Amino acid sequence: MTDRAVPLEGVKVLELAEGVAGPFAGKMMGAMGADVIKVEPPGRGDAARAFPPFLDDAPHPETSGLFLYLNTNKRGVTLDLAHPSGRELARRLVGWADVIVESSAPGRLAEWGLGYEAIAPLNPGAILVSVTPFGQDGPYRDYQSSDLVALALGGLLYITGDPDREPLKLGGQPSEYFAGLAAFSAAMVALHHRDAGGEGQHVDVSVLEGIATAQMYAGLNYAYLHENRRRQNAFAPMFRAKDGHVGVMYRQPNWPTFCEMIGHPELVRDERFRDVAARRDHAGELNAIVAEWMASQPKEELYHRAQAARMPFGYICDARDLIESPQYGARGYFQEIDHPLAGRHLYPGMPIHWGHERWELHGAPLLGAHNAEVYGGLGVSGEELAVLRACGAI
Amino acid sequence: MTPRALAGLRVLDGTQVWAGPTCTKLLGDMGAEVIKVESARRLDVARGEVNPRSGAGIYPDGDPQERPWNRAGLYNDRNRNKRNICLDLTHPRGVDAFKRLAAKSDVVTESFRSGVMERFGLGYDDLRQVRDDIIMVSLSSQGATGPERAYGSFGATLEQTAGIASMTGYRGGDPTTSGTFFPDPVVAVFSVGCILAAVRQRDRTGRGTYLDLSQREVTTSIVGEMVMDYTMNGRRWEPIGNRHRVFAPQGVYPCAGDDMWIAITVRSDAEWAALARVMGRPELAEDPRLAGVLGRRAEHDRLDATIAEWTCQRDAYATMRELQAAGVAAGVATQGHQLFEDPQLVARGFWEEVDHPEAGRHPYLSRPFKLSKTPGGTYSYAPLLGEHTEVVLREVAGMSDEEIRELTELGVTSNDPTAFAPVED
Known part of the structure; x- marks a missing residue:
């Protein structure tokens, strides 16, 4: 039996965040062995609890796949930060924590007496990580956002999609997840600094700036070439295979191998396709040849054959392909996690192997599941808990 | 002087292309000392x-000039x-030099195809011989x-093999990929935290x-709900274009001007x-068929x-300003030059200008996080x-x-890529 990987053992994380980004940061720290206490508003809980997919499509606050995925390895308590009695408990939790992750609108925490200025005297070593759509200051500070709006303003939307159609959204909630990872890493930077003798500090993560970091090409093209990069055809053009889609990628040295593979070795001597520029000029003709051949080939077989010939093809994996991927299977990427109400399901696991140690993942907490345990640990008596519950603070 | 969060941390960086170098750039921004190892025989693809x-x-200006690689x-x-050093890792003296640097480093990063570092004699077990508490990141x-x-x-x-492309695309159309290499920066921002967690564990x-x-796994970790809908319900997602899976309407709409949306x-x-x-369409707000989200979803095309x-x-x-003033989430599909003029990015100092001796002065993107006491920054050009x-x-x-002279004479430290024929992948 190998040991459990716990690089963040002893780190105490208070998660006042909801949705995707902040909880994703908390999830990573929890997986790494930090003690993560997730605080949710009494009653409704984290907003993600109300979002699909639900188990068997039956909406229930404990069976949202989005919530279940984002909240593994956490203890859960309820607390109403808008309630003065709730804030008293929150201050005790703040005193306990090394890292506090929050995602409220800029200024809201300060209104509740829990802004960084209030936290620092209480706990000088505390690291407050705020994750918001646009950051804590600036003219867009109070703007409303969505994943689509963040992709738009961050410059990634404009360069994605067909040149002759409207810009296209990258699927899912990429801007939120990206900000979550940025929050996780920034918390680690701040923790390193503090543990090396520095102080705690306020970390300001902007979802917009995450995407502005990720787009890269649009900014660089303008800075270097004074031109706006436009939507263009995919980097690894995709073709329809017999049972799905395959992304084709090869470099000039692999061109003969590629011609061989598609059963047209004579193309090597075809002047229309002699180099990258020529192939781009005659892309239509070449694509027609490739498309005709590919239509009869199974996607995974093509992927493996091309990779064996050192051409980094891809194939479109939907969730079933991922679950059935031999590579993911061999690495044990998906992990079965049990949950008292949602049952046992496969979840994406930790995407990194940590020496010979193994990750241990636990299901997301039921709403308020650890109230007695956590608040008891802070010295709140059972009688006091009953009072706070009756007043709606927890 | 503003403290640097990662001062004293030395990273020997063998990564190339995008994800790895972006990770070590962020470490450098935060004050780590990064030594990037390259070879004139096989340049970083970037x-x-x-x-x-x-x-x-x-x-710059589309002109590669005499030394395009710079x-x-x-x-x-x-x-x-980062500082940059050229070492031929196929030469035993290059390997020896790498090991002597590793002995003085906290972290070694690399992004070669799996198995290449071992073939150089620079796998984790080799590096542990020179420094027992080394942290190696592949x-x-x-x-x-x-x-x-x-x-x-x-x-x-x-993007294709990790799942995100399967739900990216116009409605009813084929799946497609983003206009950037989205997984690279995702991997970069995640790996910064992993490295520092490993440093904490070592300390x-x-x-x-x-x-x-x-x-690939890091990229799948950002499509959690897509996977969960399959493992819980057996559903496989398809592209839904610019629409939202719950809210309506959501879309990207044309505006006046050149390709503005x-x-x-x-x-x-x-x-x-x-x-x-x-x-200016109050009757739409009063239309009971559109008052609820189900009605708006049903009428999405018309809306x-x-x-x-x-x-x-x-x-x-x-x-955008008018809609935001009314509390509606809206944003311009920002084009290249507009990124540099965006009031929010400008106000927060997102762009950092750097003078480069061979490339000139340009603004570069900075970081996806701001730390109040250890902000970090750009201290030196690439x-x-x-x-x-x-x-x-x-x-x-x-x-x-x-x-050092011997290494030069042996060509181990050559920094002249024109002296070597391109190496096959």
């Missing part, structure tokens, strides 16, 4: 070709705050184990470790009423047409090829002038 064909690559935008974007495409461990990829193909236990990161998301019935008001009709003659920025070979070998590896 440095481009030694003799780029016309129109290839991203060079002017490549893709390289300069992600290698600031950022490979598929991880260091499994049947596909030696497979190659680029960000675009990772507390005295043990180093080997981190085996799979870029605005993204709008209506997240509640109240926001729908606000949008109708701003559009898209109505909104587009309203936006198409309007200025995108004015429309290094010229081999710019710091001698000083690093002397000061870090502790080599004598005599040893």
Whole structure:
């Protein structure tokens, strides 16, 4: 039996965040062995609890796949930060924590007496990580956002999609997840600094700036070439295979191998396709040849054959392909996690192997599941808990 | 002086292309000392070709000049705050030099195809011989184990194999990929935290470790709900274009001007009423069929047409401000030059200008996080090829002038890529 990987053992994380980004940061720290206490508003809980997919499509606050995925390895308590009695408990939790992750609108925490200025005297070593759509200051500070709006303003939307159609959204909630990872890493930077003798500090993560970091090409093209990069055809053009889609990628040295593979070795001597520029000029003709051949080939077989010939093809994996991927299977990427109400399901696991140690993942907490345990640990008596519950603070 | 969060941390960086270098750039931004190891025999792909064909690559003003590898935008974007040393790792003396640097480093990073470092004699077990508590981080495409461990990829193909492309595309159309290599920066921002967690573990236990990161797995970790809908319900997602899986309407609508578009998301019935008001169409807000989200989803095509009709003659920025003032989430699909003028990015100092001796002065993107007491920053330009070979070998590896001269004579530290034929992948 190998040991459990716990690089963040002893780190105490208070998660006042909801949705995707902040909880994703908390999830990573929890997986790494930090003690993560997730605080949710009494009653409704984290907003993600109300979002699909639900188990068997039956909406229930404990069976949202989005919530279940984002909240593994956490203890859960309820607390109403808008309630003065709730804030008293929150201050005790703040005193306990090394890292506090929050995602409220800029200024809201300060209104509740829990802004960084209030936290620092209480706990000088505390690291407050705020994750918001646009950051804590600036003219867009109070703007409303969505994943689509963040992709738009961050410059990634404009360069994605067909040149002759409207810009296209990258699927899912990429801007939120990206900000979550940025929050996780920034918390680690701040923790390193503090543990090396520095102080705690306020970390300001902007979802917009995450995407502005990720787009890269649009900014660089303008800075270097004074031109706006436009939507263009995919980097690894995709073709329809017999049972799905395959992304084709090869470099000039692999061109003969590629011609061989598609059963047209004579193309090597075809002047229309002699180099990258020529192939781009005659892309239509070449694509027609490739498309005709590919239509009869199974996607995974093509992927493996091309990779064996050192051409980094891809194939479109939907969730079933991922679950059935031999590579993911061999690495044990998906992990079965049990949950008292949602049952046992496969979840994406930790995407990194940590020496010979193994990750241990636990299901997301039921709403308020650890109230007695956590608040008891802070010295709140059972009688006091009953009072706070009756007043709606927890 | 503002403290630097990662001062004193030394990273020996063997990564190339995008994800790895962006990770070590962020570490450098935060104050770590990063030594990037390259070889003139096989340049970092981001440095481009030694003799780029016309129109290839991203060079200042489109001009590669005499040493294109020092002017490549893709390289300069992600290698600031590093020193650069050239070592031929296929030569035993190059391997020896690498090990002497590793002995003085906290962290070694690499992004070769799985197994390449071992073939150089620089695998984790080799490096542990020179420094027992070394932290080694491999950022490979598929991880260091499994049947596909030696497979190659680029960000675009990772989007395909990791799942995100399967739900990206116009409605009813084929799946597609993003206009960037989205997995690369995702891997970069995640790996920063992993490395620092490993450093923390070492500081507390005295043990180093080997981190085996799979870029494909990291990318799948950002499509959690897509996977969960399959494992819980057996559902396989398809592209839904620019629509939202819950809210309606959501879309990207044309505006006045050259290829200008605005993204709008209506997240509640109240926001729908606000949008109708701003559009000057109060009757839409009063239409009971559209008052609820189910009705708006059913009528999404018609609503898209109505909104587009309203936006198409309007200025995108004015429309965004007007909608935001009414509490509706809206944002311009920002084009290259507009990124540098965006009031929010400018106000927060997102762009950092850097003078580069061979590429000139340009603004570069900074970081996806701001730390109040250790903000970090750009301390030095992306290094010229081999710019710091001698000083690093002397000061870090502790080599004598005599040893350094020998390496030069053997060609191990050459920084002239024109002297070598391109190496096959």
